[in-house]
Amino acid sequence: MRSVLECKQMCADSKASKPADGRGRYEVGQRRCNTCGVFFDTANMHCQCCGTKLRTKPRSKAGKERLAAVHSGSAATAAEAAAPNPAKTKPASAPEPKRAAKTSDSKPQKGRNGAATTTAKSAAAVATARGPNLGGMDWGLANRMASIIRPEDSRALMLAVDHGYFLGPTERLEEPDRVIAPLLEYCDSLMLTRGVQRTSVPPTTRTPMVLRVSGGSSIIGEDLSQEDVTVSIQDAIRLNASALALSIFVGSKYEYQTIANLGRLVGRAQEYGIPVLAVTAVGKELGKDARYLSLACRIAAEQGAHIVKTYYCEDFEKVTRSCPVPIIVAGGKKIPERDALELTYNSIRGGAVGVDMGRNIWQSDHPVAMIRAVRSIVHGTNDVDRAYRMYLDLAKPG
Ligand code: R5P
Numbered sequence: 001m002r003s004v005l006e007c008k009q010m011c012a013d014s015k016a017s018k019p020a021d022g023r024g025r026y027e028v029g030q031r032r033c034n035t036c037g038v039f040f041d042t043a044n045m046h047c048q049c050c051g052t053k054l055r056t057k058p059r060s061k062a063g064k065e066r067l068a069a070v071h072s073g074s075a076a077t078a079a080e081a082a083a084p085n086p087a088k089t090k091p092a093s094a095p096e097p098k099r100a101a102k103t104s105d106s107k108p109q110k111g112r113n114g115a116a117t118t119t120a121k122s123a124a125a126v127a128t129a130r131g132p133n134l135g136g137m138d139w140g141l142a143n144r145m146a147s148i149i150r151p152e153d154s155r156a157l158m159l160a161v162d163h164g165y166f167l168g169p170t171e172r173l174e175e176p177d178r179v180i181a182p183l184l185e186y187c188d189s190l191m192l193t194r195g196v197q198r199t200s201v202p203p204t205t206r207t208p209m210v211l212r213v214s215g216g217s218s219i220i221g222e223d224l225s226q227e228d229v230t231v232s233i234q235d236a237i238r239l240n241a242s243a244l245a246l247s248i249f250v251g252s253k254y255e256y257q258t259i260a261n262l263g264r265l266v267g268r269a270q271e272y273g274i275p276v277l278a279v280t281a282v283g284k285e286l287g288k289d290a291r292y293l294s295l296a297c298r299i300a301a302e303q304g305a306h307i308v309k310t311y312y313c314e315d316f317e318k319v320t321r322s323c324p325v326p327i328i329v330a331g332g333k334k335i336p337e338r339d340a341l342e343l344t345y346n347s348i349r350g351g352a353v354g355v356d357m358g359r360n361i362w363q364s365d366h367p368v369a370m371i372r373a374v375r376s377i378v379h380g381t382n383d384v385d386r387a388y389r390m391y392l393d394l395a396k397p398g
Pocket of ligand 1: 160161162163191279330331332333356357358359360
């Protein structure tokens, strides 16, 4: 079992620099990992490198008091002195909750000024905000969703190894157990078939499983879009699935069948609190442009899919904007590592929660280096250049 208190050297590239405007690190919202000994500019509660809970306040009493004074607006900060633009200065009376939009922390938010923030007008809101915010979901569904899209930063890194369900022994995935083992600790969830789960994943793992439950066609068959649901809900529960994945083939010969499959699966899965990930599979004859992908993603969401997996494309924001559920991006066929990191970066910038990547990780000559570099973008603060440098460093022999 992996230690939670050990620096795994994954933090070097995502550590935050000292604010240039003279403000303190905690003051600007940075958080410190005492195990790794670095600060991060993150909304995460725990260090993405070692798992240690991050400090949000200085250790000393004086430091705590200074921070409280800054937050309550009773102290003039160095930044206020150095920042002549009033638009950049936060009003003391209404401090903005830092990164509230980025985190989906379900804990009720406490006002910084304690009871003073609880006015008569907000009392009702405070009362209804008690308890976890499940976003209208049942607890089980919310809990499973949170195991796939991490609540600390609302991001997801899914490792896809389900290719064999229609491709057979895919290149470099011939022995799934050997491929999966070294990568398991770096992904948030694993997307796979029940056959690979039962034969090739240790049942002691804590990594959530996204179980592919559709299939029925092969790469050499007549039509890849002719899929059905091939796994029962009982078997999915036996496999402790955290989500079920199924492909829909919008615009194909079997469009109706696959979309109806999705609707029925959502109905069944919802009874047991299991989310469904719809894969917008694209046939050879259909383009992967924003017009087509936004159509396919929206249809999947309308059928009740909880997450939609699709491809990155030009004008990707059009796809994410018109889809009311989280979108995760498939890696696609193997491309150079830097390009795959760019795809990851652009997908997140375009509004995706993360990537569900397969070939661009395990077909790389250095799969562990690659997944760690992808992770540094998804959950860290690396841009493409820094992530690529990280990949090259980790790929070096020795
Ligand atoms: C394809 O049918 C599978 O669902 C894969 O999981 C998906 O395409 C993602 O894998 P890759 O990054 O290799 O495209």
